[in-house]
Amino acid sequence: ILSHLIINENQDVILTDLDSLWINSPLNDISIHSASSSIVSSRAWWPHELWSVWGATLCMGFIYFKADEFSKYFVNKIYLTMSDNINNYRKVDDQITANEELYKNQIEWFDKPMSVGNNAIANIGSISYNNMSYSITLLPHYKYIRNCNNLTDYTNRNEKKSRFNDIVILHCKYNRKVTRNLVFTFFKNWTLSITQANKLIKELNQYNHNKNVDYKSKNQMELDKL
Structure with missing residues (x-):
């Protein structure tokens, strides 16, 4: 709810779980990648059905949203989906909802297959919204660790x-x-x-x-x- 309110005030959002340990500052990486991407995220393997297709998924345990038109739509869509399906355990999981939304909107990941391993490079995906193309970055798992x-x-x-x-971020699953x-x-x-x-x-x-x-x-x- 807070992310939804903040981004609609044209403020960028960093969402981080309480168990995501900030070993070093992620702000430099965010600054670099957000120059060309609307969303900059750590990576994981949940939901499993999309991990099996893409090789990695967005992890909501550490994620940055730029306050642009796509991120506003995306965060609002997650918020509304979760609000409207409060009794559906899958729909109230923000990570499931976020990745399913990318899948439905036919995100195209470059440099596939992706992985949740010792990869030292970021992966970029492209998605269309209102006839505009937006980019999404998955940060390298070598620095933003889930596994x-x-x-x-x-x-x-x-x-x-x-x-x-x-x-940078240690977020052990x-x-x-x-x-x-x-x-x-x-x-x-x-x-x-x-x-x-x-x-x-x-x-x-x-x-x-x-x-x-x-x-x-x-x-x-x-x-x-x-």
């Missing part, structure tokens, strides 16, 4: 520190206990034994596997509804 599995690959102290300095252990054990103390690393990787992979099993059978069915 934290591979962060335990670093066993050398200097490698860990170097990797940490590259990260796992339960709080695992995320807390990952952040404080791996980053703050700069120490992670092989045993600890293997334990964390096992927990992360099991959690991710359980989630994927739950959603995999629903992906095509949900995509067919759009």
Whole structure:
């Protein structure tokens, strides 16, 4: 609701989840990409049915909206869809609604396939609105991290520190206990034994596997509804 009100006052909006850790400032990246894009977003894999088509999706855990005509339409559309479908669990999920809206409006992503991995480049998509073309940027996952599995690959102290300095936003998609252990054990103390690393990787992979099993059978069915 607040994003809807702010952008209609011609003010740009940065939307960030409380569990998105700002390791470094994202403002320089936003300044660079917003020069040519209406929306600048971190990336994820939810909803799964669109991740399976595109390779990555917009993540509402960290996203920037420029106060232009398309972003105003887009944010208002999300707000109205969620307001009108309060009893539909899918429609009150802003990330599902946002990505489905892009799909319905036939966004064209360049440089496909995209991914949610160690990609160090941004991906750009183009979408038409009122006979005008607008761009949307997905920030590189290497700097704006949602999948934290591979962060335990670093066993050398200097490698860990170097990797940490590259990260802008850390937004781990796992339960709080695992995320807390990952952040404080791996980053703050700069120490992670092989045993600890293997334990964390096992927990992360099991959690991710359980989630994927739950959603995999629903992906095509949900995509067919759009």
